[in-house]
Amino acid sequence: MSAQTLAAPSYYEIDLPHYRKRQAVNWAAFLLTGVCAALTISILFFILGYLVYHGFSSLNWDFFTKLPKPVGELGGGMANAIVGTFKLLGLATLVGVPVGFLGGVYLSEYGHNKIGFMVRYAADILNGVPSIVMGIFAYTVVVLPMGHFSALAGGFALGVMMIPIAVRSTEEFLRVVPHSVREAGFALGLPEWKVISFIVIPTAAKGLITGILLDLARVAGETAPLLFTAFGNRFWANGWMEPIASLPVMIYTYAIAPYDDWHRQSWAAALVLMMLVFITSLTARILLRERR
Amino acid sequence: MSSKGWGDVLFKNVTLLFSLSIFILTAWIGWELFKNSKLPMEKFGFSFLWDQVWDPVQEEYGVLPFIYGTIVSSILALLIAVPLGLGVAIYLYELAPPRIGNIIGFLTELLAAIPSVVYGLIGVFVLVPIMRKAGAPYGVGMLTAGIILSIMILPFIATISREIFKTVPQTLKESAMSLGATRWEVLKLVTLPFSFSGVLGSIFLALGRALGETMAVTMVIGNRPEIKFSLFEPGYTMAAVIANEFTEATSDLYVQTLIQVGLVLFAITIIVNGIARYLIYKVAKEAEVVA
Numbered sequence: 001m002s003a004q005t006l007a008a009p010s011y012y013e014i015d016l017p018h019y020r021k022r023q024a025v026n027w028a029a030f031l032l033t034g035v036c037a038a039l040t041i042s043i044l045f046f047i048l049g050y051l052v053y054h055g056f057s058s059l060n061w062d063f064f065t066k067l068p069k070p071v072g073e074l075g076g077g078m079a080n081a082i083v084g085t086f087k088l089l090g091l092a093t094l095v096g097v098p099v100g101f102l103g104g105v106y107l108s109e110y111g112h113n114k115i116g117f118m119v120r121y122a123a124d125i126l127n128g129v130p131s132i133v134m135g136i137f138a139y140t141v142v143v144l145p146m147g148h149f150s151a152l153a154g155g156f157a158l159g160v161m162m163i164p165i166a167v168r169s170t171e172e173f174l175r176v177v178p179h180s181v182r183e184a185g186f187a188l189g190l191p192e193w194k195v196i197s198f199i200v201i202p203t204a205a206k207g208l209i210t211g212i213l214l215d216l217a218r219v220a221g222e223t224a225p226l227l228f229t230a231f232g233n234r235f236w237a238n239g240w241m242e243p244i245a246s247l248p249v250m251i252y253t254y255a256i257a258p259y260d261d262w263h264r265q266s267w268a269a270a271l272v273l274m275m276l277v278f279i280t281s282l283t284a285r286i287l288l289r290e291r292r
Numbered sequence: 293m294s295s296k297g298w299g300d301v302l303f304k305n306v307t308l309l310f311s312l313s314i315f316i317l318t319a320w321i322g323w324e325l326f327k328n329s330k331l332p333m334e335k336f337g338f339s340f341l342w343d344q345v346w347d348p349v350q351e352e353y354g355v356l357p358f359i360y361g362t363i364v365s366s367i368l369a370l371l372i373a374v375p376l377g378l379g380v381a382i383y384l385y386e387l388a389p390p391r392i393g394n395i396i397g398f399l400t401e402l403l404a405a406i407p408s409v410v411y412g413l414i415g416v417f418v419l420v421p422i423m424r425k426a427g428a429p430y431g432v433g434m435l436t437a438g439i440i441l442s443i444m445i446l447p448f449i450a451t452i453s454r455e456i457f458k459t460v461p462q463t464l465k466e467s468a469m470s471l472g473a474t475r476w477e478v479l480k481l482v483t484l485p486f487s488f489s490g491v492l493g494s495i496f497l498a499l500g501r502a503l504g505e506t507m508a509v510t511m512v513i514g515n516r517p518e519i520k521f522s523l524f525e526p527g528y529t530m531a532a533v534i535a536n537e538f539t540e541a542t543s544d545l546y547v548q549t550l551i552q553v554g555l556v557l558f559a560i561t562i563i564v565n566g567i568a569r570y571l572i573y574k575v576a577k578e579a580e581v582v583a
Contacts, residue, residue: 026477040380041400107311115311251410
């Protein structure tokens with residue numbers, strides 16, 4: 001920093017105009033990057049502000065407690081979609097977390113080899129597969145054999161999406177458990193699997209929960225994989241074998257419908273979904289900060 | 293150390309099995325998509341890839357308009373997101389004081405946390421009217437989709453590039469500074485060349501997201517299966533046609549053609565993400581060697 005602000009003494013034969021030009025380019029370029037950052041942040045604030053403004057004015061008690069009204073009638077709410085989203089997320093956790101967790105344990109504890117590298121690579125690639133493709137997969141695996149849309153299929157689709165991230169985050173958080181902690185266990189004569197299960201994993205518990213919360217926050221807003229798995233439902237779903245409503249799908253169907261009252265509810269649903277996602281990731285971040 | 297007991301062997305192999313499930317899952321997805329798209333494969337072969345007519349009523353299923361729309365909207369998104377995202381990454385890496393950098397970094401990541409359908413909602417009710425005023429006859433269209441997509445993929449470029457910049461050894465930068473280079477020159481002559489493949493990797497990663505992005509695009513691109521060269525005209529993407537028509541598809545051939553579109557999308561994103569991750573890993577390794 002200081003090197004640039006030093007004025008060049010004139011007795012050094014410095015090409016002053018050239019020097020000034022270089023300085024000008026330096027400042028102009030960095031100013032431009034600052035503008036990029038400012039623009040990005042303003043876009044975020046605009047989106048959030050717009051969402052809060054339209055969402056809050058559209059929210060009311062009915063939204064949380066009532067079922068959707070038939071087409072043409074004003075009012076009603078999305079109680080079933082809110083519950084549906086939580087049910088789908090619960091099911092997704094059951095599907096995705098055990099697989100991802102155990103896979104991640106391998107990567108962190110034994111995965112310093114070629115297999116570990118390949119699994120990491122594959123997990124990162126699988127993470128980039130579009131969610132709509134995961135929806136088709138769940139459709140062919142669950143919906144086709146059953147013959148109808150179901151909450152089960154939607155939960156399965158979201159659960160599969162959670163696996164790659166669960167693997168990676170489990171590995172990451174188990175890795176940071178210090179060697180000395182493991183060695184203390186070995187010194188007591190414990191076998192490796194007991195050291196991992198009863199010392200390493202409990203030590204990393206907060207981190208592991210953080211990982212799961214972030215994973216959940218990511219799939220909570222997914223719409224595409226639910227369109228033809230969980231489908232949607234204007235009533236309460238009876239059990240896991242029936243189509244079920246969810247907030248993201250409701251936002252979509254209400255947004256593209258031609259009714260003003262549905263648009264209003266779509267904003268309200270978007271705000272509620274957004275708060276759900278933010279609160280989840282914020283909780284995760286707070287947990288992480290305490291750990292450090 | 294004593295020899296390993298049966299508990300250790302069992303534990304290791306069970307966890308190994310679960311980590312291998314990633315491969316099994318990937319292969320399974322590919323197999324299911326392939327198995328359930330046999331009808332159109334038998335009927336059209338590969339010609340569906342360059343057939344331009346999409347007319348389910350006449351049972352004509354050419355997916356070229358979707359491939360065109362997917363590629364054009366993604367490239368538009370990159371044209372906006374790459375300069376903007378790199379700008380943010382450079383600002384965060386070079387200029388921002390640590391505390392402000394952390395906040396702006398966090399806010400940029402928040403953009404990635406906003407669900408696709410919420411972007412779509414903003415797109416429909418905010419961006420589309422603006423585009424209509426700007427001269428797009430319908431408001432919806434290729435450019436509208438490109439703009440929304442660019443905001444969605446920007447965080448990937450910004451945050452990953454920033455991490456990549458951090459791997460540049462300080463000694464390299466200091467040697468350039470000691471020769472009298474300005475900070476911008478250090479960035480241009482040392483940091484960017486050193487981290488080039490990683491930055492490219494972040495761009496590929498963003499491209500992968502853009503290619504498969506569904507809801508936001510479906511809501512603003514106009515969903516018309518035609519190849520139009522004006523960016524103001526409506527288009528259609530592979531992901532969007534699956535989202536829109538899957539539940540309405542009446543015949544087996546129709547459904548299976550959509551699954552086949554999914555298969556193409558699956559293959560493309562596997563390749564693009566494979567390249568992206570390779571490029572990013574490569575930089576991380578180089579940094580270890582030099583540092």
